[in-house]
Amino acid sequence: MTATDGWPPSERTRLRRLPARGSYERAAVYAVVDAALSCSVGYVIDGRPFVTPTAHWRDGDRVYWHGSAASRFLQQVVGTEVCLSVHLVDGLVLARSGFDHSMNFRSATLFGRVEAVSDDTKGAALDAFIEKLVPGRTAELRAPTEQELKATTVLAMTIEEASAKVRAHGVSDKPEDLEAPVWAGILAIETRLRELLPDPEVPVGAPPSEALRSLVGRVL
Amino acid sequence: MTATDGWPPSERTRLRRLPARGSYERAAVYAVVDAALSCSVGYVIDGRPFVTPTAHWRDGDRVYWHGSAASRFLQQVVGTEVCLSVHLVDGLVLARSGFDHSMNFRSATLFGRVEAVSDDTKGAALDAFIEKLVPGRTAELRAPTEQELKATTVLAMTIEEASAKVRAHGVSDKPEDLEAPVWAGILAIETRLRELLPDPEVPVGAPPSEALRSLVGRVL
Numbered sequence: 001m002t003a004t005d006g007w008p009p010s011e012r013t014r015l016r017r018l019p020a021r022g023s024y025e026r027a028a029v030y031a032v033v034d035a036a037l038s039c040s041v042g043y044v045i046d047g048r049p050f051v052t053p054t055a056h057w058r059d060g061d062r063v064y065w066h067g068s069a070a071s072r073f074l075q076q077v078v079g080t081e082v083c084l085s086v087h088l089v090d091g092l093v094l095a096r097s098g099f100d101h102s103m104n105f106r107s108a109t110l111f112g113r114v115e116a117v118s119d120d121t122k123g124a125a126l127d128a129f130i131e132k133l134v135p136g137r138t139a140e141l142r143a144p145t146e147q148e149l150k151a152t153t154v155l156a157m158t159i160e161e162a163s164a165k166v167r168a169h170g171v172s173d174k175p176e177d178l179e180a181p182v183w184a185g186i187l188a189i190e191t192r193l194r195e196l197l198p199d200p201e202v203p204v205g206a207p208p209s210e211a212l213r214s215l216v217g218r219v220l
Numbered sequence: 221m222t223a224t225d226g227w228p229p230s231e232r233t234r235l236r237r238l239p240a241r242g243s244y245e246r247a248a249v250y251a252v253v254d255a256a257l258s259c260s261v262g263y264v265i266d267g268r269p270f271v272t273p274t275a276h277w278r279d280g281d282r283v284y285w286h287g288s289a290a291s292r293f294l295q296q297v298v299g300t301e302v303c304l305s306v307h308l309v310d311g312l313v314l315a316r317s318g319f320d321h322s323m324n325f326r327s328a329t330l331f332g333r334v335e336a337v338s339d340d341t342k343g344a345a346l347d348a349f350i351e352k353l354v355p356g357r358t359a360e361l362r363a364p365t366e367q368e369l370k371a372t373t374v375l376a377m378t379i380e381e382a383s384a385k386v387r388a389h390g391v392s393d394k395p396e397d398l399e400a401p402v403w404a405g406i407l408a409i410e411t412r413l414r415e416l417l418p419d420p421e422v423p424v425g426a427p428p429s430e431a432l433r434s435l436v437g438r439v440l
Contacts, residue, residue, distance in 0.1 A: 012270070016291070037312075037409075038323070040260035040305050042271035050232070051262035051271055053307035053327050071236070085260050087273035089411075092257075094432075096425070098350050098361050099368040103258070107273050130318050140402045141318050148319040171419050181425040182360045183432065185418040189257075191309075191411040198405040199391050205316070205401040212314075212403065 006162075012111055013163040021165050026061075028164040032108035033058050033086050035220050037133075041065060042083040043114075045076060056084070057132040061159045063110060064117070064125055069153045077114045082157055084110040088220060092187040095171045096180040102172075104186065108164040112157030125154050136211045191220040226382075232331055233383040241385050246281075248384040252306050252328035253278050255440050257353075261285060262303040263334075265296060276304070277352040281379045283330060284337070284345055289373045297334045302377055304330040308440060312407040315391045316400040322392075324406065328384045332377030345374045356431045411440040 006025040007013065015022035023029070033039075039056045042049060052073075054065040063084060067074045091104035117125050126149075127138045144152075171184050193215050198204045226245040227233065235242035243249070253259075259276045262269060272293075274285040283304060287294045311324035337345050346369075347358045364372075391404050413435050418424045 012268075016293075038307065038309050038325075040262070040271050040273075040307070042260070042262040042269040042303075044264050044267060044269045047264060047267065048232075048301050049262040049264045049269060049303040051260050051303045051305035051329070053260075053305055053325070055323060073236075081268050083262075083269040083271045085271035085273055087258065087260070089258050091417075092353055092413075094354065094357070096361070097368070098346060098358065098364055099372070101350060101353070103275060105258075105273070109271070126318060130321060133312055133321070134314065134407075137314070138318065141316070142397070142400065144318055148317070152319070170417075170421065173422070177362070178422050179425065180362065183416075183418070183424050183426050183428040184422070185416060185424065187354075187432070187435065188414045188417055189411065190414045191409065193312075194408045194410045196403075196405060197311075197390075197408055198403070201390065202393070202398050202404070204403050204405065205399065206403050208403040212407070215407065 007159065009163070010161045013109065013161045015163055015165060021167055023164045024162065029108050029110070029162045030058065032088070032106045032164050033063065035106065036086045036088055037220065039084050039086045042085065043077045043080060055129070057129045059128060062156050063159065064129065064154060064156045066126065066129070066152055066154045069151050071153065074153045074155060078116045078155070080114055082112055082114050084112070084157060088191065089189055090168065091189050093171055094184060094187060096173045096177040096182055096184045100171065100173050100177070102167065104167050106166045108162065110157070110159050111161040112159055115156050117154035117156050119149065122149055122152065122154050126152065134212050134215065136209055140209065193218045227379065229383070230381045233329060233381045235383055235385060241387055243384045244382065249328050249330070249382045250278065252308070252326045252384050253283065253330070255326065256306045256308055257440065259304050259306045262305065263297045263300060275349070277349045279348060282376050283379065284349065284374060284376045286346065286349070286372055286374045289371050291373065294373045294375060298336045298375070300334055302332055302334050304332070304377065308411065309409055310388065311409050313391055314404055314407060316393045316397040316402055316404045320391065320393050320397070322387065324387050326386045328382065330377070330379050331381040332379055335376050337374035337376050339369065342369050342372065342374050346372065354432050354435065356429055360429065413438045
């Protein structure tokens with residue numbers, strides 16, 4: 001990892017506001033993308049903006065998402081430019097003035113072009129998705145049928161431009177506000193994998209794997 | 221609240237995939253929008269997609285967000301169409317086949333047009349934002365200065381079209397998979413306001429308000 005292992009800031013990604021919080025490094029962008037289970041994908045269709053929340057996964061500089069092959073929407077966006085946004089909220093910054101209120105967060109903004117993943121690599125891509133969620137789980141599941149693969153569209157983008165932005169510190173009040181008679185600090189927020197709830201309808205065929213059990217309590 | 225208190229499905233908002241999970245009712249859309257602290261706003265600039273994560277707040281059918289008045293970006297989008305997406309992930313649905321894996325989530329997709337909030341209502345709008353975060357807090361804070369208000373751009377949209385979509389149930393396996401020797405169920409996920417961390421740099425001028433203390437432990 002060197003200072004140049006990333007994407008040069010572009011007109012679209014250069015962070016103009018508080019650039020000290022930003023990075024164009026692969027490591028910084030990957031860390032945010034991988035921490036999140038879902039993202040917001042922005043498309044332009046007929047000149048109008050569309051944003052779709054979706055689960056995503058990553059392999060190197062390629063980011064994947066998926067949906068139903070019956071979705072006209074997904075078919076329509078193949079080949080178009082896309083902006084993929086990931087963000088996680090880590091806290092409310094409760095300052096001594098309204099103006100200095102803020103949030104602690106991790107975010108990444110990626111630009112690229114939508115590609116449809118070909119039939120012969122779709123299965124491997126979907127396995128990688130399951131493995132992101134629960135390492136080792138694909139080995140426990142039957143292989144997808146041809147019909148299931150046909151029913152699934154997997155889309156991908158190669159990151160062409162990207163930036164990450166993180167705020168992870170305390171309140172920053174103006175000197176003249178420091179004596180204000182008000183509580184100031186962080187209301188910390190966390191997103192946590194809380195517990196395993198076994199299928200109540202049908203007896204479950206096996207205990208959760210060690211890898212699955214070890215996810216419980218994990219904070220994103 | 222009647223069955224028609226909402227937005228008629230449009231070409232953009234009609235839920236084609238699993239429409240049973242969707243709603244066009246105000247109550248359903250408001251519930252998702254209000255539960256979340258942040259959203260993803262999608263714009264089109266020079267024909268290209270941009271998605272920005274931002275905190276948001278709501279007053280009736282108007283949704284607000286804000287940023288620096290120095291942001292060229294925010295100035296540029298006034299008057300353009302916008303797609304505002306909110307989503308919260310509530311669980312991983314770990315089915316007995318890869319294909320039937322899913323997520324529990326709440327999402328809302330809103331369409332409208334970006335307006336700049338005028339100087340004479342900006343202060344009230346920003347107060348409403350603080351009140352969303354911590355009820356009663358604006359009464360504890362000094363009023364914003366004219367300079368602070370000038371430095372802040374508040375944007376808004378009136379919801380023209382909207383839909384909400386929720387998945388909040390267990391695994392849905394195919395009958396032929398029910399005997400599979402694999403654990404099946406939900407890995408529940410929660411986003412929680414975890415704890416108050418007082419400013420470690422400067423003595424805090426007052427204890428947290430009752431309203432602030434009561435937020436600790438709240439799940440979004």
